[in-house]
Amino acid sequence: MTAEMDPVQRLVNDMLHEIFMTLGKGDPCDLARASCVSRGWHEFVISNGLSKQLCLKMFPQLYGVDRVTESCSFKSDGETGSSNTKEWDVLEREHRVYGFLSHCARSIVDRECISDAISASSTDNFPEEGINNTLEIRDRVGRIASYWSSKGENNPAVPETLIYKLVGDLGVITEIDIQPFKAFFQRGSPIYSAKSVRFQMGYSKASLDLDSVDQSCHISLNDKFVWTYTSPEFPMAQARELFAEIQVARACSLYRRIPSC
Structure with a gap:
């Protein structure tokens, strides 16, 4: 999808933020799917840390998490201009991990552990x-x-x-x-x-x-x-x-x- 064809690109950032966060409330996977629609959506979701924001809204107990790590590393696909920077790698990692946590934690019920x-x-x-x-x-x-x-x-x-x-x-x-x-x-x-x-x-x-x-x-x-x-x-x-x-x-x-x- 080109920028000219994408109506979302014409919206201000605050409105985009509300749209994507509302989309993720129903099912966190929808936010991950939205990030795959186009390069622009992908950059917006990841650069603004929307998966992390959604996860912390759902489970504020996780606010004290110091950092996230993965058992194996992902390589950037090189499509995004800043994807090779350390900062972008951290944002992508948090997008994956917090998205995974949101999806899994929705099925957790309050019970004896x-x-x-x-x-x-x-x-x-x-x-x-x-x-x-x-x-x-x-x-x-x-x-x-x-x-x-x-x-x-x-x-x-x-x-x-x-x-x-x-x-x-x-x-x-x-x-x-x-x-x-x-x-x-x-x-x-x-x-x-x-x-x-x-x-x-x-x-x-x-x-x-x-x-x-x-x-x-x-x-x-x-x-x-x-x-x-x-x-x-x-x-x-x-x-x-x-x-x-x-x-x-x-x-x-x-x-x-x-x-x-």
């Missing part, structure tokens, strides 16, 4: 006090207490680690809820809470099959994961309360490498 418990760094009495108990909301099932207990360390600075598998390949974590266990069966009903907690998001390396991990073998799996996000440490009170609204870096974490090719 954990699908399975993978392993604990230690367990006092396995499986009675195993990590699977942490998936149970109740503190007792029937007359049996439901909790996870580590073996304990003489040095309180030694950390314990719990690893979980999430429900999907792509997700946005906005809140994590933790409730310390109150040992109602012990004298004084003591509450066992951590001094502090922190969270990591990432993905397993190709050499690790999560379904084959033996929970009874308490070995460190940290080197089997690529951690793409680590939160600050959050102190915990020794109280039997649901510690909610622990915001994970405000922007949340995407827990998978985004496939780009």
Whole structure:
């Protein structure tokens, strides 16, 4: 389509911006399709970062994302005059990645994110006090207490680690809820809470099959994961309360490498 035949080229930039953003609200893929109509549309959508703007409007939790990367690089097609510049390459990358996120995230519903418990760094009495108990909301099932207990360390600075598998390949974590266990069966009903907690998001390396991990073998799996996000440490009170609204870096974490090719 030539500029003479394209009516959009006759509109002012503010009006063009509204048209394209409205187009993308129904389906983010429509914005990507529009960018393929002509060179002019392609340049306008990418140079103004419309895919990124649309994604952030849909999911403001992603405002804290520092940068985006792709698992493989794309080469410019050389058709656009500025396509060989570093700035244009960054804009094209953001166009692809944020467009992908918008498309995938529309199918995400507000629900529990954990699908399975993978392993604990230690367990006092396995499986009675195993990590699977942490998936149970109740503190007792029937007359049996439901909790996870580590073996304990003489040095309180030694950390314990719990690893979980999430429900999907792509997700946005906005809140994590933790409730310390109150040992109602012990004298004084003591509450066992951590001094502090922190969270990591990432993905397993190709050499690790999560379904084959033996929970009874308490070995460190940290080197089997690529951690793409680590939160600050959050102190915990020794109280039997649901510690909610622990915001994970405000922007949340995407827990998978985004496939780009």
